[in-house]
Amino acid sequence: MPKNEKICIIGNGGAAVEAVKALRENQYEGEIHLVSDSAQPAYNPMLTTYYVSGKIEFEAMFPYGCNMDLYEQYDVTLHLGSPVAGLDTKTKAVSTASGAVYPYDKCLVATGASPFLPPIEGMDRERVYTMRTVEDAQKLKEALEKKPGKALVIGASMVGIKVVELLYDAGAEVCLADMAPYLFPLAAHQECACVIENRLTDKGIRLRFGAGIEKILEADGKLSGYFSDGKPPEEADLIAVCIGVRPNLGFIDREQIEIDRGILVDDHMRTSDPDVYAAGDVAQGMNLLTGKKQIIGLWPNARYQGRTAGRNMAGAEDVYSGAIPHNITHFIHMVFSGFGDLTSGTRTETEERNGGYVQRAWNGSNLVGVNMLDSSCAQIGIIKSAVEKGLQTGTPAEFEQLCSTKLRDKLLLEHFKRA
Template identity: 45%
Template sequence: MEQIAIIGFGCAGYNGARALRASGFTGGIHVYESTQEPPANPMLTTYYVSGRLEEKEAYPFGGLESITRELNICLHSGETVRRVLPDRSILLADGRREAFDKILISTGARAVVPALKGPAGSRVFLMRTMDDARRMKHALEQGSVQKAVVVGASMVGIKVAELLLNRGVDVTLADFAPYLFPLAAFETVARELEHRVAEKGIHFKWNAGIEGITGNGARFSDGEELAADLICLCIGTRANVELAANTEAAQGTVEIRRGIVVNSHMETSVPGIYAAGDCCEGLNLQTGETMIIGLWANAGAQGETAGKNMAGMTAAYPGNVVHNITHFMDMDFIGLGDPRLPGDRLTFGELSGPRYVEAVVKDKRLQCVNMIGGQEESGLFKSLLMRLFTGEPARLTPYQRAFLLKRGYTEAFLEQLEGLGMGAGQESCPLE
């Protein structure tokens, strides 16, 4: 009977195990997870700290006991895998070596922590795991946090800033970038969001990276020091690929770039070894290149694809487009694609209004879309835009068109978006 190992039990690992069982696999599934916690959604950590979710609600698949029964897995909770070897064996922290027929690496990613000068002490926090969230929640409950600096103007950073503000903390959001959401937003959109957030009470510091910790707060690369009782680093993540970084062997090596390289079946360069989730690279449908796409749904789809293939089925992961849909401080931001790509600009609505869309098109190919507001129609737009990103002809159904027209979008704008046809000087469609 075949034995399969899953290393790391987050969203990708769980969906890999579930797909194995759903595909009829009856062999052994051995899950190795260094923590003793169920799979948690990193984006729910801020909701837990803010009190909007109970701790158990941050574990979308349930507790370890129920998952173990549901999927009939052998859970090695609290065991650390030191190495995945090309002969499809694993080396454990205690020196034991176990061999398997197939292995899924789903170790995820960890928060980036730069080397900082000075004593970090207890005032520096992260926001990636439930341990991070519990630590911050405890600190805030002590009531001694009056000033805070959040480093990283990301989707996580803005949520941390929001929860701190709601606790009555004086918050500064800082980044080496010149404006909010630099990897997702056009500058015009970012500046408008920044204006709205500033009106809520958040301060900003741009064009300087954190350099060190002082007795009073955080010191930045431009020499300025900001007083802070709490400093939260939301700088980004780094793929956990170390256990797959093997030396040469007869079976080959697992290829690694920024993440573990996989094919459309989620198999690595070594047959029988698969990878899924934030530790691996997926196909960017917009560019045709592989990259790490750190999205919850992306990890789930990759894990499911890997599980089906490990079970003997044939499944392909089509890829994804970098996108962000987030709600914060009573506003919505949606970003799809790379805002740095050139092209002609198409806009809809007023930038300062309740609903605004800005898109860049080049050679009748959608490059990037930003939306402010429009939470109700974001799913509909995402479906349409994902098809347009791949160059696939896409038209709205009569129901979808009627819904969007009722929401205030114009026929002219919808026709332009569907056909991506823009003549010279044709740049905007105002609200009717």
């Protein structure tokens, strides 16, 4: 690859850093320009709640180091604190809001996602918080130090439940609301969600499901959240909106690059423009389970995608076939782990053992989703890997075996038996 080549990376998260590493580790010697609105080193949004709780220090939110050493080591030209305003595939240039223009030979869009705020009255009020960025974390941490008496969390998501825990631990009276009829609507089966909901209710956390937020008013120093069910509003000193995130792609010209919910990418992380790649929470890659493209906003997925993009941009061909949605989280003395799709299969089964709750969803003879609550979750990785592998190779292993205790033994035997 010629030394005078220019690569421009937009964004500065896990996907961007993995791309940088992959470029240099695959002998790319040209220029790397990294343009980002953030002025900080790459951080991991998942760690923000850990910082607010005091479990980790501020510096620990930056998994690649809380300094610029890594960028120096990989010879990256940084343009931080400069939001990108446009990407023109005709002139092959990235332009920033401040008027700078960076030409590229290849470009990676790794701009991530931002919290979704519904377009309703009151979302811009001072005590309405989101949880995504380092700044969000700092603001919520300060707010918790003021000991809010009552708090409302909107969005029973993976982030929402962690924020509920933060507020609960800070001694606040907490209400968790969601438009969906039950907790973790994307990750949990309703029955498993119900088990969690009962435990939350026992802790004094109020749940208000099945109604969307319509407006947030403020009077006499109190916020009030009004919902679509018309019932009395929810009063609070603090409101956190954790409905979900939307990809940051406002600067993309839809005529030039194909977009669905996110930027559509192939298994090389290439977009509809052959010189533009996308990775991370902005990219819509393959969901192995459905065979359809979907944004799967997970840290490992972002890193794999970024690395694949970097390798391909460096000319070392690499393929990332996709992922299946998965989560593991703990909150208020519970551990919840799940992967796949719990709602659209043909049947589910539940099992309670050793104090744990396990639910599996099947589509015919294929395992398509698992929820585990409070069990040691010891087999979750083995099962998830087996399902992924079956989907990747198009040869699902004997899925009837997956639920039996023979699973681990059988799979391991295949690894070790004589060739």
